Amino acid sequence: MATYQLTINGKQQTVEADADTPMLWVLRDHLDLKGTKFGCGIAQCGACTIHMDGNAVRSCSIPVSAVSEAKITTIEGLSKKADHVLQKAWVEHDVPQCGYCQAGQIMNAAALLQRNSSPSMDEIETAMNGNLCRCGTYNKIKAAISSAASNL
Amino acid sequence: MTVIKTKVDRRSFLKTSALAGGGLMIGFNWACSSSAEVKDPASAWFDINAYLTIANNGEITIMSPNPEIGQNVKTSMPMLVAEELDVDWKDVIVKQAPLDNAFPRQVAGGSQSIRSSWKSMRMAGATARRLMIETAAKEWAVDANSLTTKGGYVLNGSKKLSYGELASKAVGIEIPEEVTLKEPKDFTIIGKSQKNVDLDEIITGKPVFGIDYKQEGMQYAVVLRPPAFGAKLKSFDDTEARKVNGVNDVIQFGDKVAVLGNNTWAAMKGKKALVADWDMSGRLEDTPYHDSEMNKLLNKRVERPSRSDGDALKAMASADKVFEKTYEAPFLPHNTMEPMNFFADVTGDKVKLVGPIQTPAGTRGQIARLLGKSPDDITLEMTRMGGGFGRRLYGDFALEAAEISQKANKAVQVIFSREDDMTAGTYRPASKYKFRAAIKDGKLTGYHLSGAGIGRNNWVRPDWFPAGGIENYLIESSYVDSNITTGAWRAPITNFLAVAEQCFFDELAAEMGQDAIQLRLDILERAKNNPVGEIDYEPAKMIGVIKLAAEKGNWGKAESGVSKGFSAYYSHNTYVAEVADVIMKDGNPIVKNVTVAVDCGxxxxxxxxxxxxxxGVVDGMGHALYGDFSFVNGTPQASNFNNYRLIRTKEAPTVDVHFVESLNDPTGLGEPSLPPAGGALANAMAKATGNRLYKIPFVKDQMVFG
Incomplete structure (x- = not known):
């Protein structure tokens, strides 16, 4: 057990955890930030996507000891009033079905728009290919990202 | 004008009472669709299992007995009430009712929520509106028939009273004998797109799912289960598991061992540190065994066919040609994105359960028997579900949570890893279909389908297409017993039966030198005009969607480099036809677009x-392309998304949806677009590649698609 000082959604947090504990479980179980979802545990589905210094990473495969001083952003910290351009686009397109994968989809798309504000459909598909949606809302996800980009 | 009776034999289908805190409560049975269809109203109607309340502040709430699983009923059901009540739809909210004896029939059905609540929800709304009018009429001492309503108010010339002001006064007013429902042409809310009422919670990461539930001090439980169906636990050593930081307990129950920890990760590590010895001497099945058993059945005639019109075997014997094809599909795990999980707190005589479950009442009953408790001592709170696809009809994970909590004397949340979820499943069973068609003088004179699968199911739908359209018609079904747990998977049985059937008709049309759509239309015309025997579908509606899909999907029109595949299927009372466009890119087929025509009322x-x-289309195509799940010595051969492939965004086609305009009552939507999808895909791929595919998955291993 060790103590870690983390910066999560702009706030300093102190966490007591084993060094190998994935950030996913630090967020969910230690800090009660349940928006980041468990899907596969092996970085294959994208449900647990968070930002580490602005880059999309799979929190199930990032041990807490590897975070160091990196700034972590989760779906809870993406915007203050659910008004990130992607969250608004998700509402406009009424994207979710069950909704479980959507936080990961939004976080992954947010990192994409950060580095490419006008992605082509091919670029959207390539960037989003690691995020599974079992309900099959892919059509709506792509449409929402396209309209978010056009509103940037 | 649709008038609906609210009473039979002076007994009302609705009950009113005062709402705690002020207001009106109307109880009704959400699943009763109309008095005309109810054979035994005494038993069917008077189970009050849903409530509509109008509070003094004007807030309108439906306590819905049924859980939300991604099908969006939490939004569409209040729309029905708001329409007839004549309020702004945003003023109506649905609350998830906990499992309660006041709601005696809480079961989530397959694609039936809207269909079965269509009249009851509207009747409740119309009755509440009528009670508001009659209460206002008393207040103003005027004739109720002179009053109108709008936006949550009763209007009397320039005077108005809000429903909130009237609600408490309406308690005790006699329920009218009958109420008038709106005509579809007068709808202002139904038929207009309304956003998912839980959108904000979902996009901001609020804890709405079962796995998000937390009670102070609860333990996270991860369970080691037998590695194979048929294996038993001989012994285990938990020395190393108990040394893991954060692990607090190890509990054996039956052939399983649970590790309890302060957090999920500790429990997962603890489970990995367990050393178990398994007895593998029992019956351990594998895929070649299933294959050979099913093949035997396909070649044997059953004693009692599911349906027999004319004499199909005689037609085969006298045919110019018997055209025969067999299609096969494997087991499939459900793979909901939210893995199975459940919370249980067993303390003294009381049991608290929280989690995602489609069958709360049945699960509570099973848990009561397991723990030796009365169901009355068990509360069950249903959460939003991160997908179901049939898996959450089965409460095995809730039973595990209850048993572990009782044995450990602690509140626990059982969490399945993805590996647990995929390898301890309740699978879509493997199945095979053999079709034979008798062709004589260029005409289809006989049809014989033999279906076989793993587990005690009816593998056929004998009274649906092409029933009624073929003179000599024989349908048979048989099964193989197995110790592998199987169950409902989105569009049970038809999720592959439709693929096989629609591939066969494509091949048969080519064999007969006919257009694939025209062959189907000819059979349907016969079934419509002069059906052979009784049929359980409406050929005219099927013809309608086929023609609409053909038109919108440019069937018969050459598009450079595009191969088109057609499929049509009826299920869950809904008619769907699909045209898939496949192109070849670098030698690989890609499905670019699917045109869908739907008649769902x-x-x-x-x-x-x-x-x-x-x-449904993406799901159906994805599993037809990649669904690959087999067993060796009772052991599943895939366990996570690195060795089990699900369709991803690059491979998913655009799906272009067209509805048949209809004033008929609504029918199912959660499943019906899935069954025809695999057939449309396979038929297009056969044209694009020249290869006809007979076995799912169509794409093996790491082969590129898209």
Missing amino acids: IVVNPDAAINQIQG
Whole structure:
């Protein structure tokens, strides 16, 4: 057990955890930030996507000891009033079905728009290919990202 | 004008009472669709299992007995009430009712929520509106028939009273004998797209799912289960598991061992540190065994066919040619994105359960028997579900949570890892279909389908297409017993039966030198005009969607480099036809677009309906392409998304949805677009590649697609 000082959604947090504990479980179980979802545990589905210094990473495969001083952003910290351009686009397109994968989809798309504000459909598909949606809302996800980009 | 009776034999289908805190409560049975269809109203109608309340502040709430699983009923059901009550739809909210004896029939059905609540929800809304009018009429001492309503107010010339002001005064007013429902042409809310009412919670990461539930001090439980179906636990050593930081307990129950920890990760590590010895001497099945058993059945005649019109075997014997094809599909795990999980707190005589479950009442009953408790001592709170696809009809994970909590004397949340979820499943069973068609003088004179699968199911739908359209018609079904747990998977049975059937008709049309659509239409014309025997579908509606899909999907029109595949299927009371466009890129087939025509009656919430249909097509195509799940010595051969492939965004086609305009009552939407999808895909791929595929998955291993 060790103590870690983390910066999560702009706030300093102190966490007591084993060094190998994935950030996913630090967020969910230690800090009660349940928006980041468990899907596969092996970085294959994208449900647990968070930002580490602005880059999309799979929190199930990032041990807490590897975070160091990196700034972590989760779906809870993406915007203050659910008004990130992607969250608004998700509402406009009424994207979710069950909704479980959507936080990961939004976080992954947010990192994409950060580095490419006008992605082509091919670029959207390539960037989003690691995020599974079992309900099959892919059509709506792509449409929402396209309209978010056009509103940037 | 649709007038609906609210009473039979002076007994009302609705009950009113005062709402705690002030206001009116109307109880009704959400699943009763109309008095005309109820054979035994005494038993069917008077189970009050849903409530509509109008509070003094004007807030309107439906306590819905049924859980939300992604099909969007939490939005579409209040739309029905708001329509008839004549309020702004945003003023109506649905609350998830906990499992309660006041709601005696809480079961989530397959694609039936809107269909079965269509009249009851509207009747409740119309009755509440009528009670508001009659209360206002008393207040003003005027004739109720002179009053109108709008936006949550009763209007009397320039005077108005809000429903909130009237609600408490309406308690005790006699329920009218009958109420008038709106005509579809007068709808202002139904038929207009309304957003998912839980959108904000979902996009901001609020803890709405079962796995998000937390009670102070609860333990996270991860369970080691037998590695194979048929294996038993001989012994285990938990020395190393107990040394893991954060692990607090190890509990054996039956052939399973649970590790309890302060957090999920500790429990997962603890489980990995367990050393177990398994007895593998029992019956351990594998895929070649299933294959050979099913093949035997396909070649044997059953004693009692599911249906026999004319003499199909004689037609085969006297045919110029018997055209025969067999299609096969494997087991499939459900793979909901939210893995199975459940919370249980067993303390003294009381049991608290919280989690995602489609069958709360049945699960509570099983847990009561397991723990030796009365169901009355058990509370069950249903959460939003991160997908179901049939898996959450089975409460095995809730039983595990209850048993572990009782044995450990602690509150626990059982969490399945993805590996647990995929390898301890309740699978879509493997199945095979052999079709034979008798062709004489260029005509289809006989049809024989033999279906076989793993587990005690009816593998056929003998009274649906092409029933009624072929003179000599024989349908048979048989099964193989197995110790592998199987169950419902989105569009049970038809999720592959439709693929096989629609591939066969494509091949048969080519064999007979006919257009694939025209062959189907000819059979349907016969079934419509002069059916052979009784049929359980409406050929005219099927013809309608086929023609619409053909038109919108440019069937018969050459498009450079595009191969088109057609499929049509009826299920869950809904008719769907699909045209898949496949192109070849670098030698690999890609499905670019799917055109879908749907007849589901009135479309309650169009954008949400399109979402369901698109999802069903992507799901059906994805599993036809990649669904690959086999057993060796009772052991599943895939366990996570690195060795089990699900369709991803690059491979998913665009899905273009067209509805048949209809004033008929709404029918199912959560499943019907899935069954035809695999057939449309296979038929297009056969044209694009020249290879006809007979076995799912169509794409093996790491082969590129898209």
